[in-house]
Amino acid sequence: MKTFLKKLGSFSVGPIVSAFLGFITVPLVTYFISTEEYGRCSMFTLAQSAAAMLIYLGLDQAFVREYHSFSDRIDRLMANVIRIPLCMVLLIDIVLLCMPGRISVILFDTPDEHLAVYLLALMLPCMVFENFGLLKIRMEERGLQYSCFVILLKALTLVFTVLLFLSYEKSFHSAIYAIAAAEIVTGLALLLVTMRHVPLLTEPVDRALVGRMLRFGLPLLPASMLGWALTSMDKVMLRAMCSYSELGLYSAAYKIVNVLGVVQSCFTLYWVPLAFRWYGEKKDNRYFSAANEIVACIMCAMCFGVLLCKDLVALILGANFARAVYIFPFIMLYPIMYTMSETTAVGISFARKTGYNILISALSGGANIILNYLLIPVWGGVGAAVATGISYLVFFWGRTLISRKIWYRFHIQKYLLYTVMILINCGLHTSVLGWIPYAVSAVSLLLTVLINWNTAKNAYVLFKASE
Numbered sequence: 001m002k003t004f005l006k007k008l009g010s011f012s013v014g015p016i017v018s019a020f021l022g023f024i025t026v027p028l029v030t031y032f033i034s035t036e037e038y039g040r041c042s043m044f045t046l047a048q049s050a051a052a053m054l055i056y057l058g059l060d061q062a063f064v065r066e067y068h069s070f071s072d073r074i075d076r077l078m079a080n081v082i083r084i085p086l087c088m089v090l091l092i093d094i095v096l097l098c099m100p101g102r103i104s105v106i107l108f109d110t111p112d113e114h115l116a117v118y119l120l121a122l123m124l125p126c127m128v129f130e131n132f133g134l135l136k137i138r139m140e141e142r143g144l145q146y147s148c149f150v151i152l153l154k155a156l157t158l159v160f161t162v163l164l165f166l167s168y169e170k171s172f173h174s175a176i177y178a179i180a181a182a183e184i185v186t187g188l189a190l191l192l193v194t195m196r197h198v199p200l201l202t203e204p205v206d207r208a209l210v211g212r213m214l215r216f217g218l219p220l221l222p223a224s225m226l227g228w229a230l231t232s233m234d235k236v237m238l239r240a241m242c243s244y245s246e247l248g249l250y251s252a253a254y255k256i257v258n259v260l261g262v263v264q265s266c267f268t269l270y271w272v273p274l275a276f277r278w279y280g281e282k283k284d285n286r287y288f289s290a291a292n293e294i295v296a297c298i299m300c301a302m303c304f305g306v307l308l309c310k311d312l313v314a315l316i317l318g319a320n321f322a323r324a325v326y327i328f329p330f331i332m333l334y335p336i337m338y339t340m341s342e343t344t345a346v347g348i349s350f351a352r353k354t355g356y357n358i359l360i361s362a363l364s365g366g367a368n369i370i371l372n373y374l375l376i377p378v379w380g381g382v383g384a385a386v387a388t389g390i391s392y393l394v395f396f397w398g399r400t401l402i403s404r405k406i407w408y409r410f411h412i413q414k415y416l417l418y419t420v421m422i423l424i425n426c427g428l429h430t431s432v433l434g435w436i437p438y439a440v441s442a443v444s445l446l447l448t449v450l451i452n453w454n455t456a457k458n459a460y461v462l463f464k465a466s467e
Contacts, residue, residue, distance in 0.1 A: 013151075014143075014147025014148065014151050017150075018150045018154035019258070021157075021158050022154055022157075022255070025157060026252065026256065026317070027316045027317060028158075028161065028162070028165075029041070029161065029175050030252055030320065032165050033175065034245070034320065035244075035246075037172040037248070038172065038175075038252060039239070039244030039245060039246070039248035039251060040107075040109075040248075041172040041175045042235060042248065043107045043108060044116060046232055046236070047107055048123065049232060050228065051092055052131075053225060053228040054088060054092065055089055055128060056085050056088075056128075056217075057084060057085070057088065057214070057217055058214075058216065058217025058219070058220030058354075059082075059085060059217045060131055060217075061216070062212075062213035062217040063132065063213070064135060064272065064276075065216055065349070065352075066213060067139045068276065068277075074136065075203075077209070078132065078195065079200050079203035081132070081210075083205075084214075085128045089128060092121075092124060093121040093124060096121040097117075097118070103117045104117055116176050116180075119177065122184060123180050123183045123187075125187070126186070126187025126188060129195065130153075130186055132194075132195075133149070133187075133190030133191065133193065133195060134149060134150075134190065136195075138272075141273060149186060149189070152185075152189065153182055153186040156181070156186065157182040161175060164177055216352070216354060219354045219355045219357070219358065220354050222362075223360070225361075226365035226366075228365075229365035229366075230361065230364050230391055230392070230395065231334070233368055233369050234385075234387060234388050235247060237372045237376055237384070238250055242376065242381075246381050250324070250327055252324045253328035253331055254328075256316070256317070256324070257331045258335075260306055267295060267339060268342050272342075275346045276350075279346075279350050285410070288346070288410070289411070292340075292344055293452065295342075295343050296340045296343075296418060297448060297449075299335075299336045299339050299340055300422065300444075300448050301445055301448045303425070304425060305445060306332065307329060307426075307438075307441045308442060310328075310329070313328060323381075326382055326429075326430055327382055327384075328385065329385070329389075329425070330382075330388060330389030330390075331385045331388055331389065332389070332426065333388070333392045333393060333422065336392075337392040337393060337395060338395070338396075340396055341399040341400060344396075344400040344404070344410070345399035345400060345402075347404070347406055347408070348403050348407075350407060351407065353406055361395075363394055364391045364392065364398060365391070367387075367394045368391035371383075371390060371391065372384055372387040374387075382430060385430075389426060393419060397419075400412065414451070424444075425441050425444055428440055
């Protein structure tokens, strides 16, 4: 148990500190720029995520799956896996560099933001180096080193943002340039630290290995595209159906919710390699069930706790962004349901049935698009938040039920209870004024702790006995 907590703690330092730095950066940016300009800034990060969706072809997940089979030949594995994403980057960069005006109109509604487009093109290869470098460190279970690089990215973003606001201009340009500069520096640092011995140019192509990784990864590409629809169509449709101002409010609320996502990051970073190790050691399913229930308890308790502190969000964001306080409750279902599904859905990866991810992403992504189309014209940013929240409920239950069918039949009664409690709480905090939402959240928090007290004690005994 001590070893588990020590390693989990080492991986947690980075997300916790970076979340704190991000927490500082958000009100700093919202203080200096308007909701409309913040909306334009969010379109830049949206383009970044769209490019990442196309670049990897599922090969980052294939790298994780093959890692333990190449424990003494990691540089060879890295050389074979990273070349294809770099070729994809080259193709995307050609499009960006040949049509900067067109891309600028799509993102910023003006043809003049060529520098932002050029920086996006320069960022993309650095993103690949960053992603695979961090994956390598994660799989080696070097938590403190991982945390240092995660902190570096957020710290550089904060420092560059402050410097540009003070010395350049107080506009969305400064926020965008800071994001790009931090990404480029971090990516190059990870290239030097984690890949300096990787024979990118000299290692012969292992056709069998590349073919096996593509067979594993390519079925994830449609799922990634649908997953991008799940995480990003709310912003795309707000951009198309509302104003940059409404998009800015929604994006600010999303950034605040990312602080809750620190728990998602802390757990997921260590859970994935640990789950595969447990599976390889043929650990009893009780270990997985205990992890499932504890994570679900923690995430639900955090949801209710954050809702109790909802009014702090308005103070943090400032007067111009205060309306975001009614947007963020349903957005919280993104980190909550995603983290819970990471424990319940590992059976899909164990069975190598990654094709199921296409079905799950199609259901949740389709629900997101339909709900956004119906709700945004009526409720604006609140409608987009409700659509996102319900879509992640579909995502969680899709992953959970399929994993339960092809792995083992773990209990789901508590998840049904949590789903009802979360929906009631988020609905009240979105639409009802006064003390009633806070009273319901306080009762829900207490109930969550009480019904999981014995589960926590049993999990502690189980993990301690396994040391």
